[in-house]
Every structure is written in C-alpha cells, then in structure tokens.
Amino acid sequence: MPQTAPVPKGGQKSASRTPAFARVIPHNSLNYSDPFHWMHLAIRDFIAAPMVSLFYGFCFTVASVAIWAAVFIQGTHLVILPSLVVFMLAGPFLATGLYDVSWQLERGKRPNLFHSIRAIRRNGVSEWGFAVLLAVMMIFWMRVAAMIHALYPINQDAHIEQFLPFLSLGTLFGLLFTVSVFSFSAFSIPVMMERRVDIMTAISTSVSAVYHNAGVMVVWALIISACVVVGFATAGVGMLVIMPMLGYATWHGYIRTIKTKRPRRFE
Template sequence: MSQHFEEEPHNAITDSGIARVIPCKKLEAGDPLKWLALGFRDLLKAPILTVFFGVFFALIPWLITYAVALTGWHLVILPAMVCFMLIGPFLAAGLYDISWELEKGHTPSLWHAVKAVKRNAVNEWGFGILLTVLMIFWLRVASMIHALYPAYLGDNLEELLPFLALGSVVGAAFTAIVFFLSAFTQPILIERKVDLATAVLTSVNAVWLNKGPMFIWAMIIFTAVVIGFLTGFIGFILLMPLIGYATWHGYIDTIEVKRARKYE
C-alpha cells in the first residue's frame, strides 16, 4: 500500500495547539473501495472470528428493536439507528486487532482481539465514554422532538412526515459530527500510545482534509447499515466485520506512519 504523503495545509485543526495532530495523506476518490477489497480479504482469512463478532453486532440492533417493541415508542427507531452508528467504532476494536494481526503475519485469536481495548485502556475507555455522552445527548434531543409530536395526530406517514424529516436532519448532523470524531480514532488508540485529544483531532483533521473520499466512505458505511436493517440484522453478521476490517486499512492508508506498511 503506497504511503506518499503530501505536505498538509495549515488549518484551524493542525494549528489549534490543543494536542498534537498526526499528519495525514491526501486521499483519492477510489481509496474507500480499495479499503473494502482489503477488508474482504481479511474476512476470508479469519471467517470464524468474523462470524463471532458479526453475530455480536447483529444482536445489538435486535436488542434495540426489541426494546422499541416493548415500549411502543415508534419514533425511537431513528435515534436507535443513530445510537448503533455511535457505538459501532468503539465495539469494532476487536476487528481492528484481527486486521493488525494479519498485517503482521500472525494468526489472529479471539483472546488477543478481546484484549485490544486494554492496550491504551484509559484513552480507549475515555473514547467510549465520549461516544456514550454523545449518544445520551442525542437521545435527549430525540425526546424533545418526540415531545413536539401532537397526541391527536395519527400514525400514518403523511402526519408523521414532518417529525421524521426533523429527526432525520438532526440525526444526520449528529452522525456527521460523530463520523468526524471517530473515523480513525479507535485504530489510532489501538496502535499508538497517544492521548485521546491527539487521536480525535487527528481523525477530524484527516476527514476534513479529505472530505470527498471520506464522504464516499461515510456513504458506504451508511449503505451497509441500511442493508443490515433491511435484512432483519442478518446482514450485519458479515457487513459490520467487513466495515471494521476496511476501516483499519483506511487508517493505514490515511494516517502517516514512521515506517512503511508491508501489508498490501
């Protein structure tokens, strides 16, 4: 995988002084598809671990949907979907470890993947708390939107449409913010002994400087999530591990490293 880095333009992120920002590569529009191809290769090399983590990812939205069915709060489906996208990067740590082990020529194991979150534990758990806070904040906003829903209106699509549209716009904004914050944060924390601020700002900087390719990558992730929901979550068993593996290769391809990567 080529690692030709261009000098980064100065911007508010790199010049913030809040924390160190690791330089990034200028990506091309086709790079996200390359990450998917490499991720698919990892999927084929570790099928049992892939299915294990995939089942785990499929259970999460099933439990969310089950909770929605118990409460009868139909308007919670949209925020629940966003919540799933919020916690996904943190839960994918084991998948990143599998790709990293394959990159090093090792045989990945479940125990090694489970321990991945412990390598930079304080900052990785801090990242988890950050995502949880954002999730809770989004749920509170969703509750406010739900409170605006007049009790006298029915459940038909025409009457629900204004509230679904409002929820979609707000949810899209939250999802975009989380994507900036988390696109590469978890892989950085797993591989490097850096603080959370450095990892988050590096992720934000990489996405900001590569808005076109990263938008394509975001749409690929969104499409995978939609397919997963349309297939009754069965699709998540393969799609979420694939996205996890591909994200690791996206990190390798995007964030500057001290030595060339050998995994191609």
C-alpha cells in the first residue's frame, strides 16, 4: 500500500510518493498450540456457514476426483503433476472465498456465497500473479523431478546403494521445493486480500513470518499434509469438509500471526 512522502516545511505537500514495495508487514510470535486453535476456530466457522462451506468443498472435491479419474483413465500416475498445476491455479481463488466467509463471521454477519465470490476480485491482479507463480514453480519441479528420475536404476532388483543417488537428490530437492512453496504461500493470499498489497510484499511478509516461527509452522504444515492425505485417500470425498476447514484455519492463522488492521469493512 503506497505511503505518502512527508510534507516538507513550508506547508506544501511534496508531489513525490514513496511506494511501499516488497516491504515486510510486522508479525507476532506463535505458540505450538496455535495451529490446533486455528483448526478449532475453523470447525466453528464451518458449522456457522455449512452451505457456503460445502459449496467450496464441492469445488475442491471435483478437482480431486478429476485427478483420480485422470489417473484411472490414463492408467498412469504421470498425469498427477500436470493436474496439480491446474489445481494450484484455481486453489488460491477458491481459498480467497473461504477467507471472506471467516471475515464475514468475524464482523458478526451472515456469510453470503456471492459476497465471498466477489472477494476474489478484491486484489485480482496480485492474486492471479501469485497463482501463476505457483504454477510456474510446479512446472519447474516437474522438469527437475524428470531429470532426477533418470537416476532411478533400470534393474528393479538393484542393491539399495544404487538407489541412493535417486533417493538423496529426490529428497533434497523435494524438501527445498516444499519448504519454498509453503513459505511463499502460508499467508500471502490473506495478506493480498485484506491489505491489497503487491505480490512481493505478500510473499516477503509470509516468508518472514514462517522463518521467525519455524517450529510452529512445521506443526501447521504437518497438519495440512495429514489433512490433504486423508482427503486424497478418500478418493477426494474428504475434501468436501477438509479444504473449507483448512481455508478457515489459514485465515485465523493469518489474523493471529500478521499484525493486521482488525477487522475493517470491505464490500
């Protein structure tokens, strides 16, 4: 959000402006119990807005079922990664609608589906840019994974030592990619939605908050991973409830973590 330069002596306002680009919004220190509290609040929000929650959950469920259907029809798991690129493009926008539901509840309002859909346009340029960034990162990971897979031994009965280069590099790059994506995206979308800031400010704020609360964020990442695994293990049906709850929990995590302007009206 742009900051106006100080008014010079003499009473005349300077025409120049100092853009607040790629700044870091201050954040709080977290406790290890916080992620579980966010999930508790998410359950409350889901119960308070069941129909709107199920609408967004249905969208995520359709996407998950489509991935499983693509694997079944194609007879290969290789279609999963391309499908996840599409998922990453659509996911941030669906999550924005969920954040708005929690925001409406915070203000004591009855959540409205159309209001939450309109929230997707609140900072559309930055959010689209962020979605494209995630998709590009996923495509990059697909190419790296393909190169690492070349190290996989041809002989399936090979000794474990022959698998070590593949396992070591795969684990290393997979961990780096996962940490990077999680750090970038942990709080970026809520920041962009509530503050209407640029992409770099949102990412810088998210990365800083994750870095300074690393232990707590590991717990939060494990909770997210466990929920997503359950969602896919149920052939996507579990996403009907899991994804709305993760969206609500992320919003409450943002409110607890980032020193934000609480809460202000947005229509």
